[in-house]
Amino acid sequence: MLSRTYNRIAFKIExxxxxxxxxxxxxxxxxxxxxxxxxxxxxxxIYFYDVDNHLFELHTGTLVERLREYKKK
Structure with missing residues (x-):
């Protein structure tokens, strides 16, 4: 089994x-x-592993939106 890390493949979804x-x-x-x-x-x-132990992320926002929210804090 491959070791698990937070390295992932991310995709934007609506x-x-x-x-x-x-x-x-x-x-x-x-x-x-x-x-x-x-x-x-x-x-x-949403974070999930595929059958080969790869970590995927489906994210509804964008980096620009995320940074804008962090800046407000």
Missing amino acids: EAEYEDYLERIVALGLEMKAGRTRVVGEANS
């Missing part, structure tokens, strides 16, 4: 697609990883 992707990942029985603590307004992420 907020409206979040629940659909979450349901599909659960239905496939893929192992999910708890997300990190979020800043309010930072958007949402």
Whole structure:
């Protein structure tokens, strides 16, 4: 088994697609990883492992949006 790290492949999804992707990942029985603590307004992420132990992230926001929220703090 490969060791697990936080190295991941991330994809942007639309907020409206979040629940659909979450349901599909659960239905496939893929192992999910708890997300990190979020800043309010930072958007949402789903973290999951594929069968080869690669970590993927589906994120509803952009880097620009994330940095804007951090700047407010």
